Amino acid sequence: MKNQTAKIFEKYSLNTYTRVGPVFVKGKGSFLWDEDGKKYLDLFPGWGVSILGHCHLRIIKAISDQAKKLIHLPNNLIFKEQADLAKEIAKSSFPSKVFFANSGAEGVEGAIKLSRLYGEGSRFEIITMKNSFHGRTFAAMSATGQQKYNAPFKPIVPVFRHVSLNDYDALKGKINKKTVAVLLELIQGEGGINVARKAYINRVRNLCFKKKILFIVDEVQTGMGRTGKLFAYQNYNITPDIMILSKGLGAGVPISAVVVNRAIADIIKPGMHASTFGGSPFVTKVSLEVFKTIKEEKLLKNTIKMGVYLTRKLYELKSKFSFIKEIRGMGLMVGIELKVKSAPIFQKALARGLIVNSTHLNVLRIMPALNVNKSEIDSGLKILEEIFKEVGKK
Numbered sequence: 547m548k549n550q551t552a553k554i555f556e557k558y559s560l561n562t563y564t565r566v567g568p569v570f571v572k573g574k575g576s577f578l579w580d581e582d583g584k585k586y587l588d589l590f591p592g593w594g595v596s597i598l599g600h601c602h603l604r605i606i607k608a609i610s611d612q613a614k615k616l617i618h619l620p621n622n623l624i625f626k627e628q629a630d631l632a633k634e635i636a637k638s639s640f641p642s643k644v645f646f647a648n649s650g651a652e653g654v655e656g657a658i659k660l661s662r663l664y665g666e667g668s669r670f671e672i673i674t675m676k677n678s679f680h681g682r683t684f685a686a687m688s689a690t691g692q693q694k695y696n697a698p699f700k701p702i703v704p705v706f707r708h709v710s711l712n713d714y715d716a717l718k719g720k721i722n723k724k725t726v727a728v729l730l731e732l733i734q735g736e737g738g739i740n741v742a743r744k745a746y747i748n749r750v751r752n753l754c755f756k757k758k759i760l761f762i763v764d765e766v767q768t769g770m771g772r773t774g775k776l777f778a779y780q781n782y783n784i785t786p787d788i789m790i791l792s793k794g795l796g797a798g799v800p801i802s803a804v805v806v807n808r809a810i811a812d813i814i815k816p817g818m819h820a821s822t823f824g825g826s827p828f829v830t831k832v833s834l835e836v837f838k839t840i841k842e843e844k845l846l847k848n849t850i851k852m853g854v855y856l857t858r859k860l861y862e863l864k865s866k867f868s869f870i871k872e873i874r875g876m877g878l879m880v881g882i883e884l885k886v887k888s889a890p891i892f893q894k895a896l897a898r899g900l901i902v903n904s905t906h907l908n909v910l911r912i913m914p915a916l917n918v919n920k921s922e923i924d925s926g927l928k929i930l931e932e933i934f935k936e937v938g939k940k
């Protein structure tokens with residue numbers, strides 16, 4: 547039976563989401579509670595956004611302190627919070643200049659516009675990957691290499707060439723005089739946790755250098771510690787020309803960043819791009835606190851440790867259930883590919899008080915908060931094992 551809130555959604559909200567579950571009313575760390583007081587273990591908090599878990603005390607404090615001081619200013623005025631965050635991002639990544647927006651897709655749009663400038667009108671084709679996901683705005687959707695997202699909206703933006711991840715020859719074969727950029731996720735998230743191989747990325751990066759093609763990494767999902775390094779590209783011994791961040795950057799407040807290598811940053815000039823809300827004092831102050839918290843709570847170390855633990859436990863499950871096809875991922879970004887559909891397992895887990903994610907028809911995605919602990923992982927996997935036993939019996 548549908549709850550009252552679900553009925554209101556159905557009546558008044560545009561029908562863009564398949565909404566499920568009870569009415570959630572509060573969260574703390576890796577847990578959520580519904581209106582009846584039932585507790586849920588959330589191993590996919592905020593779709594990869596809530597990297598510090600729900601309602602982390604330091605984030606609550608940063609939000610309330612900044613809300614009392616200054617919430618919004620337009621980007622033609624100077625304020626410290628945004629300047630400090632741009633500096634923090636550049637210092638923790640590569641020599642760069644940063645543009646702030648509000649969502650992942652908007653970050654991708656910014657990177658695409660920069661590529662157009664870099665191509666100076668004669669180069670404008672961008673190579674992206676099959677199975678990728680870059681967002682729902684028009685160019686980001688067109689960049690996304692999955693028919694299911696753009697088929698109803700054709701004609702799409704026409705300059706994207708899609709190739710398979712980890713297929714160097716296919717990518718090289720698509721390069722022509724008009725190619726201006728390669729855009730990819732180092733780990734495809736929505737596409738089912740597909741990890742780019744190190745040798746492949748190194749070859750692509752070198753090819754881009756040689757051909758003066760921009761190498762752009764979409765770190766909307768992989769950024770901010772998810773893989774055990776602050777940014778996923780740092781696992782690959784390369785430096786991108788542009789990096790897009792969002793999700794964990796604000797740990798719950800809406801923010802994204804287009805991080806542009808200094809070598810090309812100055813091709814964009816005043817008036818060419820903007821965002822009314824982007825990088826407000828409020829969101830940038832909160833994001834600064836996210837950086838501090840990751841450092842001071844040693845969350846990269848925890849991500850590596852818990853990632854190894856989670857993966858080891860998942861391999862134990864794989865040895866017990868023949869319908870588990872593969873375990874993939876890095877750090878706390880893990881996918882379990884099944885030989886059966888994953889959506890019913892997501893539903894069963896939710897009914898038992900566990901939140902994971904089902905993507906790409908047969909992949910369960912687990913992306914816990916970076917401060918998750920062993921006992922939380924154990925509790926989650928105990929529930930999954932019970933469900934797997936039922937599935938195995940059928």
Ligand SMILES: Cc1ncc(COP(=O)(O)O)c(C=O)c1O
Binds near residue numbers: 652679
């Ligand atoms: C890799 C990647 N890029 C872009 C996006 C789009 O982000 P948003 O939904 O904030 O626009 C997502 C969202 O899941 C993503 O995973």
